[in-house]
Amino acid sequence: MMDMWNTSLEIAEAKPGIAVFGIGAVEQHSIHLPLGTDWLGVCAVTERVARDLDAFLVPALPFSMSQCQGPMAGTVWLKPKTLAAVVKDVALSLYAQGFRKVLIVNGHGGNFVLEAAIRQFNLGYPDLIVIMPPDFLPGPDDPKILDKGVGIHASEGETSTQLFINGEHVKEARVDYMPPVGREFLDYAFIGYISEKGVWGYPSLGTSEKGERLINYQVKRIVEWARETFDRAENLRAS
Amino acid sequence: MLCDYQNTTFEVKDARPEIAVLPIAATEQHGSHLPVGTMSVVLEAIARRVAEGLSGNVYLLPTMPLGTSGLHRGTAGTIALEWSTLMDVVCDLIESLLAQGIRKVVVIDGLGGASETTVRPRENYIVKTAVRQMNYDHPELDAIWVQPFTVSGADIAEIFQSAETDFHAGEVVTSVMLCLAPEAVKGSGQDFVPQVGKEYLDFVRFRELCPSGVWGRPTLASAEKGERALEAAVRRTVEYIEESFAHLARMKSRVYD
Numbered sequence: 001m002m003d004m005w006n007t008s009l010e011i012a013e014a015k016p017g018i019a020v021f022g023i024g025a026v027e028q029h030s031i032h033l034p035l036g037t038d039w040l041g042v043c044a045v046t047e048r049v050a051r052d053l054d055a056f057l058v059p060a061l062p063f064s065m066s067q068c069q070g071p072m073a074g075t076v077w078l079k080p081k082t083l084a085a086v087v088k089d090v091a092l093s094l095y096a097q098g099f100r101k102v103l104i105v106n107g108h109g110g111n112f113v114l115e116a117a118i119r120q121f122n123l124g125y126p127d128l129i130v131i132m133p134p135d136f137l138p139g140p141d142d143p144k145i146l147d148k149g150v151g152i153h154a155s156e157g158e159t160s161t162q163l164f165i166n167g168e169h170v171k172e173a174r175v176d177y178m179p180p181v182g183r184e185f186l187d188y189a190f191i192g193y194i195s196e197k198g199v200w201g202y203p204s205l206g207t208s209e210k211g212e213r214l215i216n217y218q219v220k221r222i223v224e225w226a227r228e229t230f231d232r233a234e235n236l237r238a239s
Numbered sequence: 240m241l242c243d244y245q246n247t248t249f250e251v252k253d254a255r256p257e258i259a260v261l262p263i264a265a266t267e268q269h270g271s272h273l274p275v276g277t278m279s280v281v282l283e284a285i286a287r288r289v290a291e292g293l294s295g296n297v298y299l300l301p302t303m304p305l306g307t308s309g310l311h312r313g314t315a316g317t318i319a320l321e322w323s324t325l326m327d328v329v330c331d332l333i334e335s336l337l338a339q340g341i342r343k344v345v346v347i348d349g350l351g352g353a354s355e356t357t358v359r360p361r362e363n364y365i366v367k368t369a370v371r372q373m374n375y376d377h378p379e380l381d382a383i384w385v386q387p388f389t390v391s392g393a394d395i396a397e398i399f400q401s402a403e404t405d406f407h408a409g410e411v412v413t414s415v416m417l418c419l420a421p422e423a424v425k426g427s428g429q430d431f432v433p434q435v436g437k438e439y440l441d442f443v444r445f446r447e448l449c450p451s452g453v454w455g456r457p458t459l460a461s462a463e464k465g466e467r468a469l470e471a472a473v474r475r476t477v478e479y480i481e482e483s484f485a486h487l488a489r490m491k492s493r494v495y496d
Contacts, residue, residue, distance in 0.1 A: 002316070004276025004304070005423050008268030008452065011275065012315035026301060028248030035251065036244025039301060058318055059266055059276060059304035062244070063332060073252035074242065076300065076335040082327040089320045090305065096313045169245045198248060 042107025151201020159206025351386025409455015428457030
């Protein structure tokens, strides 16, 4: 595995076949989790994924589409076109140095522009494969780790993950709240209107032990999926 | 008091930071001896110390690890944003800070150097344009940009023998890395100083000008010089920021007929 701590020469000699790029966010995470939750979370996951894939790990982007969490203090965001432009520049920088396989790992649920950005590459560059796992966190197919599921924001999943990777910065107090509306309401209103304390789910159920299992499961699942998908995409394009 | 990404939103709300500090680095080749993340490592260390040194409540953002590294495009490990992308990143972040009531923003834009001035940035040059545009678009905003080794240029020139010809992966940044992360420095690098002016960086790729990926004299580096440079850069950057905001406060309180 190669990363920002290697010299250009070391990376050139190691010739990693895959590059991994994580996208984080700096945004409100209720009363108990740090603003950097998504960024720290995606750093933890991509570091492990890159190690397993023996890939080049691009430093994760700390910022993305968090405007729905604004203007709650400390939240900063990129607009959709800005995020798409960053992803494009990163992928093409990797392409220019010989990478043909790029794995994007999205650490923030609100980055709905990514799918469009990635599709554009795969249609426009026949010898570049850019993939992103369809669902960053385990879905209902793995109910064993979490009691009430991942939740939408600052919930059981994120609280568990942060307790595991960044426990000293997680506060004791928790507010559980399930808004009486669907997640599409984040298309219509800032989160502060939907949930006063910026939470959507059950953070009180979070534990470090669940977080460890969750991270391990995510990493394993992303690595398997990435290997399989790079192979399939390559074969499909060759046929 | 200093807040950062490890605080909760409610802690930042209670602290009511008046100033935000946004460091913009880059991920790019740094010769045969320094890691591609060199600028992030150095800038993060400087930005945190600067944020701690400023008076008032400060919100320090994570260091943006990607910048306009087009000069090094194609070399392993280099990630280059287009100028328009970085401009949008800086503008979006400043506008999100403004939306939560933070009206003073300091962009610490790359490292700069002793042969630069505060008029024109060395790295990530588009940050200047972004900051200027934000100040036009939002009259209530005071955004400034600063490069630590430029505002401490007099000290840097005293500490380093090759300060005037130090542009990339040279004596200055190698010394600072020897001080901050000696295990990440692989050997002493290869000295190279091209016989042209730095405007050539607008015309040709870096490798065409400097085949070893270095413009400067890294073999002269030492951890001791690095430590002195860090101290001077932090001190002078804090002074520059406080002086600049004081000037702006005075100027903007003027009333014209």
